[in-house]
Amino acid sequence: MKRVIHAACPHDCPDACGVLITVEDGRAVKVQGDPAHPFTRGFLCAKVAKYLDRVYSPERVLYPMRRVGAKGMQNSNAATHSAGAKSAFERITWDEALDEIASRFRQISREFGSEAILPYSYGGTLGALNGGSMDRRFFHRLGASQLERTICSSAGEEGLKSVLGIKLGTEPEQFRHSKYIIAWGANIHGNNVHLWPFVEEARRQGARLVVIDPYRTRTARCADWHLPINLGTDAALALGMMHVIINQGLYDADYVARYTVGFEQLRARVQEYPPQRVAQWTGLAAEDILKLAREYATTRPAAIRLNYGVQRSERGGMSVRAVCMLPCLTGSWKEIGGGLQLSTSGAYQLNKEVLQRPDLMRKSDLGHLARTVNMVELGKALTELNEPPVKALFVYNSNPAAVAPNHNQVVRGLLRPDLFTVVHEQFFTDTTDYADIVLPATTFFEHKDLQTAYGHYYLQVSHQAIEPLGECRSNVETFRALAERMGFEDECFRQSADQMIDAALQSPNPWLQGIDRHRLERESHVRLKFGNGQQQAGLRRDDARVGTGLGLVQASTQAMPEQNPFLPFAEGNFGTPSGKAEFYSEQLANLGLDPVANFVPPQESRHSERARQFPLELLARKSDNFLNSSFANLPVLQKMENPGVLELSAADAKARGIQDGAQVRVFNDRGEAFLRARVNGAVRPGTVSARLYWAKLSPGGSINVLTSERLTDMGGGATFYSALVEVEPAAS
Ligand SMILES: Nc1nc2c(c(=O)[nH]1)N[C@H]1C(S)=C(S)[C@@H](COP(=O)(O)OP(=O)(O)OC[C@H]3O[C@@H](n4cnc5c(=O)[nH]c(N)nc54)[C@H](O)[C@@H]3O)O[C@H]1N2
Ligand SMILES: Nc1nc2c(c(=O)[nH]1)N[C@H]1C(S)=C(S)[C@@H](COP(=O)(O)OP(=O)(O)OC[C@H]3O[C@@H](n4cnc5c(=O)[nH]c(N)nc54)[C@H](O)[C@@H]3O)O[C@H]1N2
Ligand code: SF4
Ligand SMILES: [Mo]
Numbered sequence: 001m002k003r004v005i006h007a008a009c010p011h012d013c014p015d016a017c018g019v020l021i022t023v024e025d026g027r028a029v030k031v032q033g034d035p036a037h038p039f040t041r042g043f044l045c046a047k048v049a050k051y052l053d054r055v056y057s058p059e060r061v062l063y064p065m066r067r068v069g070a071k072g073m074q075n076s077n078a079a080t081h082s083a084g085a086k087s088a089f090e091r092i093t094w095d096e097a098l099d100e101i102a103s104r105f106r107q108i109s110r111e112f113g114s115e116a117i118l119p120y121s122y123g124g125t126l127g128a129l130n131g132g133s134m135d136r137r138f139f140h141r142l143g144a145s146q147l148e149r150t151i152c153s154s155a156g157e158e159g160l161k162s163v164l165g166i167k168l169g170t171e172p173e174q175f176r177h178s179k180y181i182i183a184w185g186a187n188i189h190g191n192n193v194h195l196w197p198f199v200e201e202a203r204r205q206g207a208r209l210v211v212i213d214p215y216r217t218r219t220a221r222c223a224d225w226h227l228p229i230n231l232g233t234d235a236a237l238a239l240g241m242m243h244v245i246i247n248q249g250l251y252d253a254d255y256v257a258r259y260t261v262g263f264e265q266l267r268a269r270v271q272e273y274p275p276q277r278v279a280q281w282t283g284l285a286a287e288d289i290l291k292l293a294r295e296y297a298t299t300r301p302a303a304i305r306l307n308y309g310v311q312r313s314e315r316g317g318m319s320v321r322a323v324c325m326l327p328c329l330t331g332s333w334k335e336i337g338g339g340l341q342l343s344t345s346g347a348y349q350l351n352k353e354v355l356q357r358p359d360l361m362r363k364s365d366l367g368h369l370a371r372t373v374n375m376v377e378l379g380k381a382l383t384e385l386n387e388p389p390v391k392a393l394f395v396y397n398s399n400p401a402a403v404a405p406n407h408n409q410v411v412r413g414l415l416r417p418d419l420f421t422v423v424h425e426q427f428f429t430d431t432t433d434y435a436d437i438v439l440p441a442t443t444f445f446e447h448k449d450l451q452t453a454y455g456h457y458y459l460q461v462s463h464q465a466i467e468p469l470g471e472c473r474s475n476v477e478t479f480r481a482l483a484e485r486m487g488f489e490d491e492c493f494r495q496s497a498d499q500m501i502d503a504a505l506q507s508p509n510p511w512l513q514g515i516d517r518h519r520l521e522r523e524s525h526v527r528l529k530f531g532n533g534q535q536q537a538g539l540r541r542d543d544a545r546v547g548t549g550l551g552l553v554q555a556s557t558q559a560m561p562e563q564n565p566f567l568p569f570a571e572g573n574f575g576t577p578s579g580k581a582e583f584y585s586e587q588l589a590n591l592g593l594d595p596v597a598n599f600v601p602p603q604e605s606r607h608s609e610r611a612r613q614f615p616l617e618l619l620a621r622k623s624d625n626f627l628n629s630s631f632a633n634l635p636v637l638q639k640m641e642n643p644g645v646l647e648l649s650a651a652d653a654k655a656r657g658i659q660d661g662a663q664v665r666v667f668n669d670r671g672e673a674f675l676r677a678r679v680n681g682a683v684r685p686g687t688v689s690a691r692l693y694w695a696k697l698s699p700g701g702s703i704n705v706l707t708s709e710r711l712t713d714m715g716g717g718a719t720f721y722s723a724l725v726e727v728e729p730a731a732s
Helices: 051-055 078-082 094-112 134-142 154-164 172-177 193-204 218-222 234-247 253-259 263-270 275-282 286-298 316-330 352-356 358-363 375-383 407-414 475-485 497-505 517-523 586-590 650-655
Strands: 002-008 018-024 027-033 065-067 089-091 117-121 146-148 180-184 208-212 225-227 302-306 372-374 392-396 420-425 437-440 449-451 458-462 525-527 616-621 645-648 663-668 671-678 687-691 723-729
Touching (some): 002 458, 018 458, 065 094, 094 117, 094 420, 094 475, 117 134, 117 146, 117 375, 134 352, 134 358, 134 475, 154 316, 172 193, 172 302, 180 286, 208 218, 234 275, 234 286, 234 316, 253 316, 286 316, 302 316, 372 375, 449 497, 517 525
Parallel strands (some): 180 208, 180 302, 208 225, 392 420, 420 437
Antiparallel strands (some): 002 018, 065 437, 616 723, 663 671, 663 723
């Protein structure tokens, strides 16, 4: 029996691809992109194209396990484990695991209060159910500490909202109409590959692609113009561009007058940022800044694909804020193929109150809202936090022992013998090495979910394709079972996945009207209901072409959201307190931040005092063929990446007597890592770059030993891309 199941990729990626899984006799035998999906159009990235290797990997966690060895000791994989190899873990039953967790949670709550329990989750799956529903209900009812989920995007989100008020952006299909596209801290080719064909289509019709990125990404290599900006200086560049645009009268005075506030304050402020001054910070030539500003303001339509790279630095919120002002100044929101996209996620206003039930906190032992812990500061939380200290940690959808900053401090915390750690995982990751109990988790092939997106406007249902492997359980089923074991009797813990999807879609938001589970199941993907309520403006199935890679995907012949383009801010409608784009923000003023926008060099940058000791700016970046730490353990993808490398400029290498290919020690006062030098022109002098990888697969150590727990200016975000280091030759 052969069946083709529609699913949606739930990995933490803007594209949220439509996926078709072929199942034969209960086994998935083929995975491909859904050609009918109007944005992702039938192809998958290299990672998910190999998903059968991930689902059926011999390294999967298939059974609940209990630690018998020392903390930090690795598990030999499931396959060797069953063959009787020595392991840090022994297999137990679900009943034993649930009993132990429930009794430890009860005891810790009694002794220290329920806030001594900390959930830790992030982007393992972005499915609406398995990303945040039963788990939240459970921890709310328990009265556990609340986790501030800040590790990825919160600075950018706050920066964007300070101008636009709501996380909406240019519809990705409209990029085909742009004449000028700026990829600003956006590695489209690596991290958002389904936008690329639309960029290419625009270029065939004469559009220019400009990339603003300190690293020579694949996207930058394909571009018409690459501006290798210094890390963390984007606010200066945007203010410099606005200096030119305002002083040369290139802004849209009518749009500014109707739909913005604070223009006079902005005009005054940009006088402090003439291109010559901006050039010194950004490392870009003054004439290039001038040219960029003029081209951007005068080529119509111009679209900015801003991504989250910009906001992983200390002043990331202000940087995103300044960039987001640009289309408000030029009025480019009015044009199809104009505007800016950082995220589209604000359009999916699912009913979170019923999905997550924050009200349950009041029913907990605590009786009030629990304290919050910022996930970026996990190391600190585990080693310094008191009243109460963290005595239990429940990790799911995340691999903090690989991805969290200041790795050494995180590990010191995870090694605490008195910390009870549970990890719900698909694989024996860096984090399971510190678990007392490991629980086996399903992949998206093995459970049902509702899928939103942050890079397009199509809602999808992801069907379960196969039975769970081994004794794996989804996050929903795991927390349902735990709630039962804890004796939580609330009705919401008994809801089925379908009931939860129905509840999530019960939202007053107009964009969700007319979209219910049955329709999603019938149509696989549904465009949100924008504007005057036209029907889903998707490709017809027969208009799409299936491809196996970029080159084979044909541009669609059919007009797309064309009949009903979504132009969120064409006539204002901003989500800010004033209802206008805010060049001046009262809310920022109240927070003690600059209410207009300004540039201050990060404390860890070449312009800071600390640079005397550690003079190089480290870009501790992601890999094109992994997804943060996910996929990094799969041999088929490891072959396509080259972790363990430090890229540096010829000048910096020469100054330190480092040859291409030599072993180097990269260090600061937080830690050290040993990597192989690569002198390849990827970065300019003063910047070095290395890639995120599993700690235990890195013989030279995790690069997150070098990154810091310092928080961003807005949103309490992570500053992975503001870290100073020094490099020296090392013995091999
Ligand atoms: N293949 C792949 N895809 C992914 C991921 C992955 O790990 N691999 N991760 C997923 C996740 S979690 C996310 S959040 C998204 C992120 O998607 P992006 O935001 O695109 O991700 P980053 O790689 O962090 O940053 C993008 C680019 O910004 C550049 N950059 C860094 N600092 C600065 C700066 O100060 N200024 C400027 N102008 N540019 C800067 C980096 O060099 C990088 O090329 O991608 C998702 N997709
Ligand atoms: N140095 C450096 N560090 C970074 C970044 C960087 O650019 N540089 N990027 C940061 C960013 S943007 C992000 S978003 C974070 C990402 O950090 P995380 O959200 O921790 O992302 P992943 O590394 O992908 O780990 C997700 C884990 O969840 C598991 N998982 C997947 N699906 C499920 C499920 O259904 N149930 C359960 N229980 N588990 C599941 C996967 O197997 C995987 O081990 O990393 C951050 N860390
Ligand atoms: S990781 Fe991103 S590009 Fe790859 S299949 Fe998933 S959604 Fe698509
Ligand atoms: Mo992220």
